[in-house]
Amino acid sequence: MAGSPQASGKLPTDPTTTTAPAQSQFTIPAAAALTLLGSADENLIALEKQLDADIHVRGNEVTLTGAQADVTFAEQVFTELLALAGKGQHIGADAVRRTVGMLAGDSAESPADVLSMNILSRRGRTIRPKTLNQKRYVDAIDEHTVVFGIGPAGTGKTYLAMAKAVQSLQAKDVNRIILTRPAVEAGERLGFLPGTLYEKIDPYLRPLYDALHDMVDPESIPSLIQSGTIEIAPLGYMRGRTLNDAFIILDEAQNTTPEQMKMFLTRLGFGSKIVVTGDITQVDLPGGQRSGLRVVREILEEVDDVHFSTLGSSDVVRHRLVGDIVDAYEKWQAERDAEADGERRSSGKDRKPGDQRKRDGEKGTR
Numbered sequence: 628m629a630g631s632p633q634a635s636g637k638l639p640t641d642p643t644t645t646t647a648p649a650q651s652q653f654t655i656p657a658a659a660a661l662t663l664l665g666s667a668d669e670n671l672i673a674l675e676k677q678l679d680a681d682i683h684v685r686g687n688e689v690t691l692t693g694a695q696a697d698v699t700f701a702e703q704v705f706t707e708l709l710a711l712a713g714k715g716q717h718i719g720a721d722a723v724r725r726t727v728g729m730l731a732g733d734s735a736e737s738p739a740d741v742l743s744m745n746i747l748s749r750r751g752r753t754i755r756p757k758t759l760n761q762k763r764y765v766d767a768i769d770e771h772t773v774v775f776g777i778g779p780a781g782t783g784k785t786y787l788a789m790a791k792a793v794q795s796l797q798a799k800d801v802n803r804i805i806l807t808r809p810a811v812e813a814g815e816r817l818g819f820l821p822g823t824l825y826e827k828i829d830p831y832l833r834p835l836y837d838a839l840h841d842m843v844d845p846e847s848i849p850s851l852i853q854s855g856t857i858e859i860a861p862l863g864y865m866r867g868r869t870l871n872d873a874f875i876i877l878d879e880a881q882n883t884t885p886e887q888m889k890m891f892l893t894r895l896g897f898g899s900k901i902v903v904t905g906d907i908t909q910v911d912l913p914g915g916q917r918s919g920l921r922v923v924r925e926i927l928e929e930v931d932d933v934h935f936s937t938l939g940s941s942d943v944v945r946h947r948l949v950g951d952i953v954d955a956y957e958k959w960q961a962e963r964d965a966e967a968d969g970e971r972r973s974s975g976k977d978r979k980p981g982d983q984r985k986r987d988g989e990k991g992t993r
Contacts (some may be wrong), residue, residue, distance in 0.1 A: 649695040651702055655687045659712040663705075665719065670708075673720040677727040678704065703730055710739035721757075728941060729759050736762070746790045747842055754790040754842065757944050761787060764936040768902060771934040773892065773927075775880075776904040777920065778938030779953040784904035785878050789838045791902070792874040796856070801874045801898065803855060806835045808878040809862040809887065832859050835878060862887060871896035880905035881920045882912055888919030908956070 655663055664671045664684065675682055680693035680701040689705065691698045707726050711718055722742055729738040741762045747754045756762040761783055767774050768791045776784035792804045836859065839848060843857075851857040862883065877883070877891055880903045888903075895901055905920045912918060927933045940953040 648692050649698045651691045651698050653689055653702075653705070655689060655709070657687055659709055660687050662712040662718055663708055669720055670718055670723050673723040674701075674704070677724060700730065707738045710737070711742055714739065714743045716743050725757060732759065734759050746787070747794050749842060749844075752841075754786070756787065757783070758938075758942040760936070760938050760942045761944075764938065765791065767934045767936050768900070771932050772899075773895070773901045773933045774903070775920075775923070775933075775935045776902060776938065777907060777924075777935065778942060779906050779908065779940060781943040781953075782938035783942070783944050784906075784938060785834070785876070786838055786841075788876050788902040788904055789835070790842055792876060793839075793842045795874045795900070801900070802872040803874075804857045805870060805873050805875045806832075806839075806857070806859045806878070807862050807865060807876070807891075808832065808835065809880075809882045832861070835859055835876075862891060865891055865894050868894055869896045870894045870899050872898040873900075875899060875901045877901070877903045878905070881907050881910045881918045883919035884912065884916055885919045885922050888923050892923075908960070 665673075671682065671684060678701045679697040680691045682701070683690040683692070691701045691705075693701075704723075704727055707730065708718055708723065711722065711726070716722075725742065726738040729736075729741065736759060738759075741756060741759055744755050744762060744765070745753050746756075746765065756765050764774070764776055764784070765787055768788065776788060778784055789806075792801075792806075795801045796804055836848075839857070839859075843851070848857065852859070862877070873896070875894070880888065882905075883891065891903075892901065903920070903923075907918060907921050910918045910921075924935055928935065940951075940957070943953060
């Protein structure tokens with residue numbers, strides 16, 4: 628009706644009547660409509676689940692209705708997705724979810740810029756960061772000589788580092804790539820495995836080979852390894868070396884001791900770059916040994932040209948459930964730590980030595 632608040636834009640005079648919802652209308656370019664809305668409207672369905680504003684689409688015209696803040700936010704999401712489509716990028720439900728998440732985090736960076744950043748392309752497949760923290764991690768690798776990527780499984784720490792290594796090799800910024808990880812069971816148990824030394828350590832290095840196969844022509848990998856252009860070796864093989872003009876990746880660094888971490892970092896030579904990746908919640912060191920990755924931040928945080936990138940459950944790029952699993956484990960661990968702390972306090976194990984001496988002295992004077 629012409630006299631309705633929505634049509635006239637006036638506020639209702641009845642104080643018991645709620646404020647009229649805000650509304651925004653815009654037209655999607657015909658060329659971008661299918662990309663934006665998705666096959667069988669899968670992206671539209673994802674947007675309806677992610678946004679609080681009501682979305683109505685008729686042809687190429689989109690109408691957003693709801694609270695002013697919700698409508699404004701939805702407009703920003705559509706603007707970013709249209710910019711992403713304009714860059715020729717495929718848009719799926721995952722891109723919708725990540726765009727909404729980045730904008731909700733009040734990021735100063737455009738989700739369209741983050742999700743369209745290409746690191747490496749091979750056979751039509753492009754490797755790129757999928758979250759804001761991943762982009763910051765990749766940027767840090769460009770800007771710093773030593774970078775630590777710390778986060779849970781599935782956040783792309785090693786995969787993105789490998790992509791940057793291959794990119795650097797192709798651009799001739801480095802002459803070789805060195806990939807290493809600690810073989811935690813390098814003692815007795817490893818000795819019981821059949822085969823030569825390289826066959827024994829192969830299971831520990833297999834994840835690095837798998838990532839490499841996604842980025843380099845598999846037929847060329849044996850010759851690259853034979854020529855020394857790509858080297859994949861256990862951490863113990865790094866001792867006593869100086870690594871010049873190399874892109875060096877230490878994977879599973881949570882399973883290094885502080886001494887091993889120091890040994891590895893001091894291999895850095897001229898023209899080289901180091902990326903260290905690991906998950907401090909999955910330490911497999913025997914006998915309760917301290918993890919080198921846990922303590923290195925305290926030691927090197929103030930050192931120039933060393934950067935620490937932290938990724939979390941929101942950066943998981945595997946199945947969505949993996950992020951939920953990571954969050955559940957973190958909550959469970961926090962509850963256990965709180966319970967253990969409470970038990971220590973109630974049992975008096977956290978009393979200061981001076982308190983005990985005072986009590987002993989009181990007993991002696993009675």
